[in-house]
Amino acid sequence: MFYNYARLVFTVFGLGIGFTGYYLDMVLQVGYEGWIWLATTFILSLGGFAAGGLIQRLSASSLTDFLTGLYNRRFFYLRLDEEEARASRKKKPLCIAMIDVDDFKAVNDTYGHVQGDLLLCELAGILKNNTRFTDIVARWGGDEFAIIFSETPLPNACEIMERIRSKVEQAFSPYELTISAGIMTLEPEQNLKDLLIMADQALYEAKARKNSVTAVAVF
Numbered sequence: 465m466f467y468n469y470a471r472l473v474f475t476v477f478g479l480g481i482g483f484t485g486y487y488l489d490m491v492l493q494v495g496y497e498g499w500i501w502l503a504t505t506f507i508l509s510l511g512g513f514a515a516g517g518l519i520q521r522l523s524a525s526s527l528t529d530f531l532t533g534l535y536n537r538r539f540f541y542l543r544l545d546e547e548e549a550r551a552s553r554k555k556k557p558l559c560i561a562m563i564d565v566d567d568f569k570a571v572n573d574t575y576g577h578v579q580g581d582l583l584l585c586e587l588a589g590i591l592k593n594n595t596r597f598t599d600i601v602a603r604w605g606g607d608e609f610a611i612i613f614s615e616t617p618l619p620n621a622c623e624i625m626e627r628i629r630s631k632v633e634q635a636f637s638p639y640e641l642t643i644s645a646g647i648m649t650l651e652p653e654q655n656l657k658d659l660l661i662m663a664d665q666a667l668y669e670a671k672a673r674k675n676s677v678t679a680v681a682v683f
Contacts, residue, residue, distance in 0.1 A: 529603040531581060532588035540602035540610055547600075547614055548656055558614065558650040559621035560659060562667040563591070565607040566642045566674045575639065583641060590635060594628050618649040622679045629677055642675035649680075 527539040535543075544560070551558035565571070565587070572580040584607065591601045591609060600612040613621040625645050632643050646666025650659050662680050670678035 532585050532603050534588050534592065534609070535600060535602040537602060537604055537610075540600060540604070540612070543600045544612060544656060547612055548650065551615070551650060554615075556615040557617045558612070559616050559618055559647055560650075560663050561611040561613065561621065561625050561645050561647045562604070562660075562663045563609040563611070563625075563643055563645045564667055564671055566644055566671065568607040568641075571639055571641055583636065583639065586635070587632060587641075587643070590631055591628060594631060595624065618647065618679055621647050621649070622677060625677045629675065633675060644670035644674055645677045646670050647677065647679040 527535060527542075529536045547558055550556070565584075568580065571583065575583075584603075588601075588603065588609070591611065595601055595611060595613075598614045599616075600614070602610050602612075604610045611625075613624070616624075625647055629643055629645065632641070636642070644667060646663050646669065648659055648663035648666055650656075666678045666680045670676045
């Protein structure tokens with residue numbers, strides 16, 4: 465994405481303008497104006513670097529959740545489209561997990577919303593630290609999260625999610641906080657809307673039991 469290289473692009477742009485002017489000035493042999501162009505080049509490159517940094521920060525803030533630091537739903541959708549295209553092209557498996565905190569309202573009512581936010585941040589850390597860097601972990605909204613397991617068969621995704629569920633149960637045992645998750649694998653000829661709907665249905669089944677992981681495979 466462009467914003468990842470915004471600093472470099474704007475810095476090079478500033479250098480390009482400055483050195484072009486400097487070169488033309490040297491060819492025309494105007495004299496002291498060459499030093500002015502060098503100063504202009506320096507200023508333009510610094511301005512480009514600063515402008516690029518601002519664009520990076522603005523872009524990052526629009527794609528991340530302010531509380532947990534995870535990606536937000538917008539970024540999740542963007543990457544899901546990319547991962548679906550790559551999975552289809554490379555004939556690789558793709559799974560998504562929808563995650564919900566069990567009875568989180570009771571946690572907020574008992575310990576307060578500030579503590580509830582801290583617990584969500586800690587949960588986000590567990591999700592991030594127990595997935596691969598190629599996986600996409602996002603806050604779906606409220607006490608819901610989602611994960612894209614890139615190039616991951618359903619059994620492997622279930623194993624990862626079960627490990628996360630167990631770690632959450634242990635880490636938050638003083639609060640009796642647990643999570644439930646629904647996992648769905650993308651099948652041939654299936655669109656992303658159906659994938660999300662079925663993952664959500666799997667989550668609904670998991671939440672009926674609480675503290676569980678439910679997987680759905682279509683044959």
